[in-house]
Amino acid sequence: MPAVTAPERAPRGASVMPDTPGWARWANDHRKWLFAAPAMAFVAVLIIFPLAWTVYLSLTDSAGSVRAESEFIGFRNYVDVLSDTDRFWPAVARTGAFTGVALFFEVVLGMAIALLLWRPFRGEKWVRVAILLPLVATPVAVGMMWRLIFDPNIGLANQALGWIGIGPQPWLAGQHTALPTTIFIDIWQWTPMVVLILLAGLTSLSDEPQEAAMIDGASAWQRFRHVTLPLLMPTVIVAILLRGIDALKTFDILYATKGRGGGSFHEVETLNVYAYGLSFDYNEYGLSSTVLILFFLIIIGSMWALTARRKGADR
Amino acid sequence: MGRRSIIGTSAAVVAAMALSACGGGADSGSSDTVRVTLVNHVWTENIRKALPEFEQQTGLKVEVTQLGEDQLSDQYNVKLNAGADDIDVMMYRPLQEGQLFAKNKYLADLTERAKESADFDLGDFQAAPLGATTYEEKVVGIPIITEQQVLYYRKDLLEKSGFSAPPKTLDELKTQAAKIEADNPGVAGFVARTGKAAAVTQFSSFLFSFGGDFVDEAGKSAVNSEAAKQAYAYYGGLLREHGPANISTDMSWSEAMAIFTQGQAAFYPEANSLYKNATDPAKSKVSETVGFAPFPAGPDGSKPYNVPSWGLAINDASKNQSNAWKFIEWAAGKEQTLEHQKAGTPGARTSVWENPEGIATYPADMADAITVSLANGVGHDRPLVERVAQAREIVGQPIVDAITGKDAAASADAAHEAFQKFLDDEAR
Numbered sequence: 001m002p003a004v005t006a007p008e009r010a011p012r013g014a015s016v017m018p019d020t021p022g023w024a025r026w027a028n029d030h031r032k033w034l035f036a037a038p039a040m041a042f043v044a045v046l047i048i049f050p051l052a053w054t055v056y057l058s059l060t061d062s063a064g065s066v067r068a069e070s071e072f073i074g075f076r077n078y079v080d081v082l083s084d085t086d087r088f089w090p091a092v093a094r095t096g097a098f099t100g101v102a103l104f105f106e107v108v109l110g111m112a113i114a115l116l117l118w119r120p121f122r123g124e125k126w127v128r129v130a131i132l133l134p135l136v137a138t139p140v141a142v143g144m145m146w147r148l149i150f151d152p153n154i155g156l157a158n159q160a161l162g163w164i165g166i167g168p169q170p171w172l173a174g175q176h177t178a179l180p181t182t183i184f185i186d187i188w189q190w191t192p193m194v195v196l197i198l199l200a201g202l203t204s205l206s207d208e209p210q211e212a213a214m215i216d217g218a219s220a221w222q223r224f225r226h227v228t229l230p231l232l233m234p235t236v237i238v239a240i241l242l243r244g245i246d247a248l249k250t251f252d253i254l255y256a257t258k259g260r261g262g263g264s265f266h267e268v269e270t271l272n273v274y275a276y277g278l279s280f281d282y283n284e285y286g287l288s289s290t291v292l293i294l295f296f297l298i299i300i301g302s303m304w305a306l307t308a309r310r311k312g313a314d315r
Numbered sequence: 316m317g318r319r320s321i322i323g324t325s326a327a328v329v330a331a332m333a334l335s336a337c338g339g340g341a342d343s344g345s346s347d348t349v350r351v352t353l354v355n356h357v358w359t360e361n362i363r364k365a366l367p368e369f370e371q372q373t374g375l376k377v378e379v380t381q382l383g384e385d386q387l388s389d390q391y392n393v394k395l396n397a398g399a400d401d402i403d404v405m406m407y408r409p410l411q412e413g414q415l416f417a418k419n420k421y422l423a424d425l426t427e428r429a430k431e432s433a434d435f436d437l438g439d440f441q442a443a444p445l446g447a448t449t450y451e452e453k454v455v456g457i458p459i460i461t462e463q464q465v466l467y468y469r470k471d472l473l474e475k476s477g478f479s480a481p482p483k484t485l486d487e488l489k490t491q492a493a494k495i496e497a498d499n500p501g502v503a504g505f506v507a508r509t510g511k512a513a514a515v516t517q518f519s520s521f522l523f524s525f526g527g528d529f530v531d532e533a534g535k536s537a538v539n540s541e542a543a544k545q546a547y548a549y550y551g552g553l554l555r556e557h558g559p560a561n562i563s564t565d566m567s568w569s570e571a572m573a574i575f576t577q578g579q580a581a582f583y584p585e586a587n588s589l590y591k592n593a594t595d596p597a598k599s600k601v602s603e604t605v606g607f608a609p610f611p612a613g614p615d616g617s618k619p620y621n622v623p624s625w626g627l628a629i630n631d632a633s634k635n636q637s638n639a640w641k642f643i644e645w646a647a648g649k650e651q652t653l654e655h656q657k658a659g660t661p662g663a664r665t666s667v668w669e670n671p672e673g674i675a676t677y678p679a680d681m682a683d684a685i686t687v688s689l690a691n692g693v694g695h696d697r698p699l700v701e702r703v704a705q706a707r708e709i710v711g712q713p714i715v716d717a718i719t720g721k722d723a724a725a726s727a728d729a730a731h732e733a734f735q736k737f738l739d740d741e742a743r
């Protein structure tokens with residue numbers, strides 16, 4: 001019986017004609033690296049390097065100018081920031097409140113609107129365009145517009161309240177009403193995006209499970225709760241993920257309505273606004289890098305928690 | 316797309332990139348194009364109109380980047396930090412960023428160029444403004460705009476309430492504001508900046524006139540002195556009692572000015588360099604009825620600030636410094652300064668104030684008010700430190716606390732503690 005031998009591996013570069021030059025053979029051998037190289041270089045230059053540099057800065061006392069001499073101070077910035085109950089922790093709480101409340105309303109409202117738009121009806125096109133309008137407006141313009149509407153003295157909002165007999169509210173100008181008002185603006189602007197994602201998910205669902213449930217005599221609510229929602233869950237989680245990360249990082253609306261530092265009492269100062277103030281107002285590059293790294297970890301953490309849930313939901 | 320066309324497209328892209336890279340080569344060394352970064356200001360609008368004259372005289376080309384105050388500041392932070400050489404001339408705030416920029420060596424030393432130029436006449440500049448653009452005995456900037464605080468008021472409202480003259484003292488200001496507010500429902504007696512950091516400069520004249528200052532002679536924090544506590548309580552109290560309803564604590568000059576020019580307030584203390592906003596009928600509903608008065612006297616007299624608000628400097632990293640200087644020599648020269656002064660932007664040169672032409676175009680009451688400010692003016696309107704933004708937030712806290720009805724004295728004590736710590740930190 002002839003011995004079974006493994007088929008001999010082709011020698012390197014064998015597939016290339018024998019007279020090809022050495023560099024071509026080398027390129028052919030390493031083609032998977034070569035093709036990936038531009039993308040890898042891109043990632044390295046634009047993501048890994050800045051991130052590593054920020055980590056390094058966060059371990060120094062760099063301030064005033066990043067080109068000035070700075071000392072390596074280990075984790076002192078982290079200790080300072082994490083023990084700062086004056087600016088840092090309130091900013092964390094505001095970031096959480098802003099994201100949590102805005103996201104909740106955006107998903108609930110977004111789901112309701114998507115269900116309404118799901119089935120064809122007359123004038124569907126126009127309604128869809130109208131609902132998606134806030135999405136295409138630039139956030140800074142949106143901020144300016146709402147600033148005018150919510151102006152405590154000449155704004156439309158207080159006038160409208162006056163018609164129904166409610167006294168004027170301070171809205172963005174009030175120490176305790178500013179954050180809820182900015183959350184409202186965020187909901188107004190970004191619910192359409194959730195609608196868009198959920199609508200895409202809804203249209204891709206097949207009709208059969210719905211029909212089967214209808215024949216079994218399920219009510220509309222039961223069909224939504226036990227058929228549509230479970231089937232739509234992966235899309236819902238994608239919407240939460242995308243909008244959640246975006247909401248955590250909100251800057252434009254807050255800056256356009258309340259300016260630097262999130263107002264005189266830092267009433268809308270989220271982590272992003274705080275880090276911006278540290279670097280651009282205070283020139284405290286070390287501290288600001290520390291806040292940014294912590295912020296980055298918070299975002300990664302919440303993303304990880306959500307995707308873990310998503311995998312759980314898929315099972 | 317076939318393989319050949321992919322290769323063709325790639326080659327075209329590479330060629331285009333190579334060509335654009337060549338275009339960038341003109342950046343190195345001296346260039347005929349002077350890149351100037353300016354802030355949104357009446358001064359800037361006027362200098363842009365005059366630019367063709369400079370370009371014709373010198374054969375140079377001027378490229379202007381114009382930005383809002385905050386955006387300008389951000390731009391400098393990014394570009395100067397990176398050592399970028401694509402800014403030659405920069406308009407900057409000597410009292411806000413001057414120390415920081417000079418310490419970080421962002422500003423080129425102009426001493427020799429300024430002294431050598433006979434026409435430029437460095438000795439013509441007022442001592443206080445030039446002092447603010449000098450760092451460690453080197454001239455690092457040329458002051459172009461000065462500001463004095465005056466009281467904007469509504470002549471018609473005063474008359475209606477039976478007052479024949481604007482208030483001479485802070486006590487009178489309070490009385491008149493209260494009376495006018497009572498006589499005119501919907502009109503506030505008084506409006507002023509309310510933002511924590513933004514209000515500090517306009518609050519400073521109140522502080523000085525009460526006999527206080529941010530820092531005492533020994534360099535220690537003085538924001539909890541008796542005078543300072545009174546000033547905080549007065550400024551905040553006036554806004555709280557006679558300011559607009561539902562007052563925001565975020566107002567800078569543009570918001571406060573809007574309330575005044577919409578006819579919704581009787582008195583408004585503000586920098587005189589912004590007066591065109593109130594007298595220009597296109598921007599203001601009260602252009603016919605606005606009047607200007609010297610800053611009212613407090614217990615320590617009338618002591619408004621008199622400061623250089625903007626200056627021109629050369630980016631130390633610029634490779635085009637001699638042409639950049641030519642621009643400054645012209646833009647801050649005697650002739651242009653007089654033109655700007657006539658157009659309503661107060662300059663820093665003695666010659667334009669001595670020249671009757673220099674103040675002929677000002678409203679007569681404005682010219683009188685400025686004369687008073689020049690005589691008793693204080694040379695700073697914010698703490699003179701390196702990290703001004705932080706300092707302003709600290710010393711501005713009692714202002715917003717007083718506006719929102721908190722105890723101004725307690726807040727001043729807290730601010731004092733924080734400010735002293737800040738000063739100790741800075742001295743280290």
